[in-house]
Amino acid sequence: MDWSAYLPMILQGAGVTMTITLASIVIGAALAFFFGILRVEGGPVLSKIALCYTEVFRGTSLLVQLFWFYYALPLVGLSFEPITTGILVLAAHAGGYGAEIVRGALSSVSTQQLEAARALNFNRFQTLFRISLPQAIVEMMPAFGNLAIETLKLSSLVSLISIADLTFTAQSIRNLTLDSASIYSVTLLCYFAMSLVLMVAIRMIEHVVRRGDVFPRSAHS
């Protein structure tokens, strides 16, 4: 098939996929920290609310969530562009998994550290932001890396609510050319390349977070 005609379409689709993925990761990370911290520090009521959030978004299928919000939001008078819905749902989904990562890392900070902070008379917020989080964030990085790749892959599902991402574009080109083998091979390679780029980016962020060799990778991560 003649690629020159389709290449711009594919690149545009890949651009949409990248935009959705990055936006979802950023919003998702914010949700992850918010609800993850609530789980640990929120007290009896707020931590239960955070628990409900993580269980609902982790426990129900992402595709069901996408369709649900796609149909539900207009009913309550919120008519977003499909792409906004896609980003929000993907972010909420990633946030649910991310909150579990944050919770796990926070609760793995050793009690000695917390006791030392108490001995120095730090208050709860100081302990959280000066002692626990800086240590926990290093532990979170590998899991967050996997979650980012997962989000990129899951972003393909937004094509099913008629967003013109890479997968949607591939479907359109297939319908035009009927050359399934070529178009899907190219699409898979595109996603693979984007995954690799994302991985490199995550490694760089991880390097910054670890401040070089100050915090070496622990054996289990």
Add this chain to the structure above:
Amino acid sequence: MNEKTDTPLIEFSDVTKRFGILTVLDQFSFSVAKGEKVTLIGPSGSGKSTVLRILMTLEPFQEGRLTLDGMSYHEPGVGGRFQASEKHLRQIRNHVGMVFQSFNLFPHMTVLRNIVEAPIRVLGMARAEAEARAIELLQMVGLADKKDHYPVQLSGGQQQRVAIARAMAMRPRVLLFDEPTSALDPQLVGEVLSVIRDLAHEHDLTMLLVTHEMRFAREVSDRVCFFDKGRICEQGAPEAILGAPKNERTREFLSSILS
């Protein structure tokens, strides 16, 4: 102690072993007669454990020749890490047994199963026979009542005694001990040493022992070899090496161990 035969059972000639750029054994030549009990001593990293691990085929070596009762560890015309086929290596292993520093008992098997597993699977022994022999061996190491326990339920000294019984169950001609008491609490060392002492009375069994227990070495060995930097610096009768070492490095090492 034992009468030495003329042809050695184990013979290293010019064996060189490297890990990357590190040379662990350097043109190493060494032989052991049938039935001989040899203790290898020396600072850590001097290559003494490597000698045992090569003999057990856990490590390949790069240059030189090693034979066990005339059988070469290398097989002519075979490549790969060991320059020998798995089949060939398994023939060699039939004659060698090993007791490890960290026991390496199988944690999911009872004591009895640990001992009978290999005789049944490898030697094709009938279960009843293997179990009868295992009980005998357990009696020898004083643990017959523990046969249905799992390793985690035993003390370190008991685990190591089971490990010795497990190695003996394969009827090896050569038994290797790689620092068998180093991982044990001091009060448990004695029970393991007394089991090894009993084995040392077996005329036909050839023993190579890496240990830091100098008094014990003097008691059981026919010969003591002092290792330094991948070579044997000094060797001879235990009284000579441990009592009146000639080599400066040997003296240094012994005084550091005894102090």
Add this chain to the structure above:
Amino acid sequence: MMYGYEWDTTTWLTYTISILPIILIGLTVTLKAAAAGFAIALVLGLVFALLRRSQVKLISWTTAFIVEFLRDTPLLVQLFFLYYVLPNFGIVMPAFLTGALALGLQYAAYTSEVYRGGIEAVHHGQWEAATALNLTRLQTYRDIVIPQAVPRIVPAMGNYLVAMIKETPVLSVITVLEMMGLANMIGERTFEYLVPLTLVGLIFLLLTLICSAGLHRLQKALPKAGIPLR
């Protein structure tokens, strides 16, 4: 299959009750697809893990690349690829099987890492003791390594099974009528999507919670030292 069915949409409750039977039929399809996909993933993942441990560099590197590629590309696109491209090579199979195969392939990449981790977590002293006792490679795997690796492997596998169940709705795009596909079809007929979709979401939530509780109990029951052998 939906023609001739009428649903009572007067209230959300009557609507829920009238669609429940057909959604439950969809649930059985969901569970069957996940079971078939998981079976494929368990077998294929083990093959990948063993090939990756191969001494031959070409084999281990090729396997590593395939695993990485499967892990880093979307299930949905892999599914389209299998669905539209396999027939070009004369391989025609029911959509259900294509879907199970796609799930199995993607998750084989995950399970192979679980197997690899489980095998590598067995202490190297165990391999050495097995060598010293002259066990063959097969005997070493069967009697020493696998019984010790299984308790480490099972919980991780359970988590992937739960994850796979939640991904089965993707199969609806290749006409497999599992729960969510049916919910969407009902929505198309009644123009009321939220009740069927909420119902499906709740069923998924329930499934996940039950599976997690079961896994938690299983994990506690597993022997830490390995499957005990007398």
